[in-house]
Amino acid sequence: MKEAKIYIIGSGAIGKALAVFLQQENKQVLLVRGSVDHIPDTEETITVIGKESTFQQRITTTTFKGLQAINGIVLITVKAFANREIAQKLKEKEGDFSVVLLQNGLHVERPFEGFDNVYRCVLFSTSQVTGDNEVTFKSVTSSPVGSVRGNNNGLQDLVDTINTQHFGFRSETDITPILWTKVIANCAFNSICPLLETDNGIFIRNSEAAKLARTVIEECVALAQEQGINLDKDAIEKNLLLISQRSDGQLISTYMDILQNRRTEIESLNLEISRMANDMGIPETVTHTRLLGELVQLKSTIKIK
Structure with missing residues (x-):
């Protein structure tokens, strides 16, 4: 054939x-x-x-x-x-x-x-x-x-x-659990790193940044649970820290997009998580995730203009 x-x-x-x-x-x-x-x-x-x-x-x-x-x-x-x-x-x-x-x-x-x-x-x-x-x-x-x-x-x-x-x-x-696990990590990396204007290693170097990432993970895992998708938030956090360590010094794609005046993927990450929560009538579940996404979108818009 x-x-x-x-x-x-x-x-x-x-x-x-x-x-x-x-x-x-x-x-x-x-x-x-x-x-x-x-x-x-x-x-x-x-x-x-x-x-x-x-x-x-x-x-x-x-x-x-x-x-x-x-x-x-x-x-x-x-x-x-x-x-x-x-x-x-x-x-x-x-x-x-x-x-x-x-x-x-x-x-x-x-x-x-x-x-x-x-x-x-x-x-x-x-x-x-x-x-x-x-x-x-x-x-x-x-x-x-x-x-x-x-x-x-x-x-x-x-x-x-x-x-x-x-x-x-x-x-x-x-593919669904693997997809969600990757998306959740991206929701942290692709929002926190651009807003702090720093590289992926920030979660290893700074405990407050790691704490904020943990909050995003907990919110997204809770939303996934409402969808009947069972994920291990501790395993996701452990993997996020491992990625942070291995990519220390590397800039996340969303931050690079902002620096180069390009449209970002935040709409399919944090903002899509927010839309899901709104549609389900539980917007309060992802408060931090939504706010971080909105700030990235605003930062991108200001930069492009």
């Missing part, structure tokens, strides 16, 4: 790193610019700098306008606020494809209602742009992929297709 073609929507750090690792293993891969339609197809050399090795591949980049049809696997690596536009563009294309969202946040899959096969991936890898067509990459462990609708038919075949030696994926029959 011919191996499925892989379309990566989003030519940022994660998209470029993934394209290089897939191409290196002779996968059929195409990098698609998510928001630009007027740029002609190009073939560029992309460099990925890992912990021990450097990788280079010639990658073909196109746009939605350059795609007559889409058949295979679509990996979406753009920021989640672009999903509505991406979903509309995909609906306009003929073909048969599965969609995998490699994004942070809750309910980022909503714009893809009506699509047959939609999966969420919880990334346990990080990548940053360090130059023109050059990115750094670090993988902590393989990233789990699971169906957002609980239908895991074909999941393992999909994971086998996108899995690579250096950027690993694994199938997960119940």
